[in-house]
Amino acid sequence: MSSTLGASESSILLKQGAESKIHAVTFLGLPTVVKERFPKTYRHPALDASLTRERMKAELRAIAKCRQIGVRVPVIYFVDEQKSSIYMEHIQNSNTVRDFIQKVQAGSGDAQRLLVPLMAKVGAIIGTLHSNNLIHGDLTTSNMLLLEPAADANIILIDFGLSYVEASAEDKGVDLYVLERAFLSTHPNSEELFAHIISAYQEANKKGLREVMSKFEEVRLRGRKRSMVG
Amino acid sequence: MQEKFVLEQFDGESVALSLFSDVKNSREIRQSIVEGNVEAGVLTAALVLAPLQVLAATVKAVHAQKNGRLRTRNVNSEIVYNMSASRSIMDSFSKFGIQDDDEAIVVVTLGDSCAQIETLINGTAVPLSGISEFTDTDRIKKVYKIKDAELSAGSLLDAVVSRIASKEFVSY
Ligand SMILES: Nc1ncnc2c1ncn2[C@@H]1O[C@H](COP(=O)(O)OP(=O)(O)O)[C@@H](O)[C@H]1O
Ligand SMILES: [Mg+2]
Numbered sequence: 001m002s003s004t005l006g007a008s009e010s011s012i013l014l015k016q017g018a019e020s021k022i023h024a025v026t027f028l029g030l031p032t033v034v035k036e037r038f039p040k041t042y043r044h045p046a047l048d049a050s051l052t053r054e055r056m057k058a059e060l061r062a063i064a065k066c067r068q069i070g071v072r073v074p075v076i077y078f079v080d081e082q083k084s085s086i087y088m089e090h091i092q093n094s095n096t097v098r099d100f101i102q103k104v105q106a107g108s109g110d111a112q113r114l115l116v117p118l119m120a121k122v123g124a125i126i127g128t129l130h131s132n133n134l135i136h137g138d139l140t141t142s143n144m145l146l147l148e149p150a151a152d153a154n155i156i157l158i159d160f161g162l163s164y165v166e167a168s169a170e171d172k173g174v175d176l177y178v179l180e181r182a183f184l185s186t187h188p189n190s191e192e193l194f195a196h197i198i199s200a201y202q203e204a205n206k207k208g209l210r211e212v213m214s215k216f217e218e219v220r221l222r223g224r225k226r227s228m229v230g
Numbered sequence: 231m232q233e234k235f236v237l238e239q240f241d242g243e244s245v246a247l248s249l250f251s252d253v254k255n256s257r258e259i260r261q262s263i264v265e266g267n268v269e270a271g272v273l274t275a276a277l278v279l280a281p282l283q284v285l286a287a288t289v290k291a292v293h294a295q296k297n298g299r300l301r302t303r304n305v306n307s308e309i310v311y312n313m314s315a316s317r318s319i320m321d322s323f324s325k326f327g328i329q330d331d332d333e334a335i336v337v338v339t340l341g342d343s344c345a346q347i348e349t350l351i352n353g354t355a356v357p358l359s360g361i362s363e364f365t366d367t368d369r370i371k372k373v374y375k376i377k378d379a380e381l382s383a384g385s386l387l388d389a390v391v392s393r394i395a396s397k398e399f400v401s402y
Contacts (some may be wrong), residue, residue: 075391078293
């Protein structure tokens, strides 16, 4: 009996970002994505190498921590340190939460009713991260994958290159603010939907909640002032 | 009774896994390994959950060898070391390597170095598909430090494979 393992020759470019490429391959016989971080030409090479390494390390640590606290993340299969590449489970039969919301909002269908429970799930997940002092650092609806069927609201969190552990209310407030900004610019006129995230968040992260919420308000205010001045 | 896998990523290099039960001479096998006379990674079957776990450790070992980055004596000892989530070589060997009183073992051989180890083993070759009969899940949870909360985010194998793949970067 013999089966072929390792990354197959045929690799498909799924996404090309500013700092990373995502390829779909087969590895150890499993559907896999390779997230490769590459140098940015405008940065100093030595600085760039250490930044790239730090991001990859942050991603691996946060993914490990998420799994430990029961938050779903891709399985890690292999790390190629020299190529700054993480081989991880390819979450198939999924959409980004971003694409899902946009699709639903563009239609007039019955699917609208799925959005509220979905937002509740998003809020609960972020609440779980924060109650374990894990800051995601880049919360957007593109960094959340939603498994089919969408009605089950099974979400897998990804893209942890900016994540870190920190207990302070300020960092949690900023994390929420980053999400709010990203959310409202990707999904215009969705303040009501975003409010569902916040209320589920409040249920899931009771520890020091008042401080977190007042920091959130504070950063929001600062953001508003800045945009009025600038 | 070997199960062969081809590591396509590494020029088609192949790896064979085999499972032995009723092993009577584990002490002798371990001695031979210590003396450097065994070209195989030999594991305590109780801590093997599935082939994928061993293959994840093997891919890392072959990759490290090709890049001149082995942390242990050779690629076979590296497989044993990689099975563990710990970065202590001693600790990894003493948990995942063959122990003197082991009755069930998993043998990992790369390329064509298979034949010689099999003649050394005084035991019964059994199909690898029967591995779960020898797996001690409670011990796996303990050794890899896997709590129940983690098992709500995925399977035990997911938790184990993720640890093996990221052990250089994550402290457990
Ligand atoms: N494990 C995965 N399974 C399926 N798709 C993925 C996976 N990881 C990333 N993607 C896809 O690639 C995109 C970019 O990946 P991400 O990790 O967010 O990198 P970036 O830092 O470039 O945003 C995601 O929005 C998603 O569409
Ligand atoms: Mg992203």
